[in-house]
Each structure stands twice: as structure tokens, then as C-alpha cells.
Amino acid sequence: MRNKEHHVIISLASNHHQESALAAAREQLTQLLTEVKFTSAIWTEPIGQWSMVNGQSKYLNQLCKGTTALSDGLLGEVLKETERRLGRTHNEDGIVVLDLDLLEYDGVRHHLRDWDRNYVKDLINEL
Numbered sequence: 836m837r838n839k840e841h842h843v844i845i846s847l848a849s850n851h852h853q854e855s856a857l858a859a860a861r862e863q864l865t866q867l868l869t870e871v872k873f874t875s876a877i878w879t880e881p882i883g884q885w886s887m888v889n890g891q892s893k894y895l896n897q898l899c900k901g902t903t904a905l906s907d908g909l910l911g912e913v914l915k916e917t918e919r920r921l922g923r924t925h926n927e928d929g930i931v932v933l934d935l936d937l938l939e940y941d942g943v944r945h946h947l948r949d950w951d952r953n954y955v956k957d958l959i960n961e962l
Contacts, residue, residue: 838904840869844939844962845899845914846949850881851930853895856921860933861899863917868901874961879954881929894931896954898938900962907940 845864849856857876865871876897903910914935922932936946938955949955 840902840904841907841910841941842902842939843868843900843910843937843941844959845901846934846936846938846946846955847876847897847899848894848934848936849932850892850894851932853892856933857895857897859921860917860935861897863921864899864901864935867913867917868899868903871899871901872962874898874958877954877958879952882952896958898955898958898962907937907943907945910940911937 847857847860847864849860854876861873874897876895878893879896880893905913914937918933918935923934924932936949938944938946938949944950
């Protein structure tokens with residue numbers, strides 16, 4: 836019996852070696868998901884506390900749509916492990932090597948504040 840395929844949308848973001856970080860993330864997500872589609876990548880200014888840090892780099896953001904047999908909880912764990920494997924640490928210097936957030940799982944939205952961000956509103960139409 837085949838496992839149910841769940842439809843997901845994932846956001847990708849980086850403010851450190853942005854192009855290579857997103858390329859590595861796309862490679863990992865292509866192996867993790869099926870029926871994968873990526874939007875174009877767009878540059879955005881940092882938001883919140885890190886926007887005031889001197890020399891803070893812009894973010895490169897992208898969305899990914901695909902399907903998976905993983906539960907939402909397990910997929911979230913795999914995304915966090917992928918971030919760590921690709922260099923993410925949780926230090927306080929504002930550097931985000933890679934951020935992978937599960938925005939939607941089978942039509943249920945997560946990270947609700949992100950849905951109000953312009954880059955999500957702009958890129959979602961590409962999916």
C-alpha cells in the first residue's frame with residue numbers, strides 16, 4: 836500500500852552566501868520531495884531586530900512546492916536537520932546561512948506572519 840502524498844509549501848531564505856545556500860537547499864529538497872517546483876528567488880531587506888545590525892546582508896528568498904509521504908512533524912524535523920547540515924547555527928550575530936520553513940501542509944498554513952510578507956505574496960503566484 837502506498838503512503839498518502841501530502842502537499843507542502845516551504846520557504847527558503849539566506850542572508851549569507853545566499854546563492855550557494857539556496858542552491859544547496861534546492862538540491863536537498865529535490866531529493867526529499869516529489870513533484871517539486873521552485874519559484875524564482877528574490878532579494879529582500881532584513882526584518883525586525885536584525886535590520887538594525889551594521890552590515891546586515893539582504894536575504895535571498897524562494898518558495899518550493901512539492902509532495903511528501905512524511906508527516907508535518909517529521910518533515911519539520913528533517914527541514915531543521917537540513918538547515919544544520921548546510922551550516923545553520925543559532926548564534927546571535929544575525930547570520931542566517933539557511934532558513935527552511937514549512938509554510939503549508941495539506942492546505943493548513945503555518946508561520947502565519949510569513950504569509951503577510953511581500954515576498955511570499957509575490958512568489959506564491961508562481962506556484
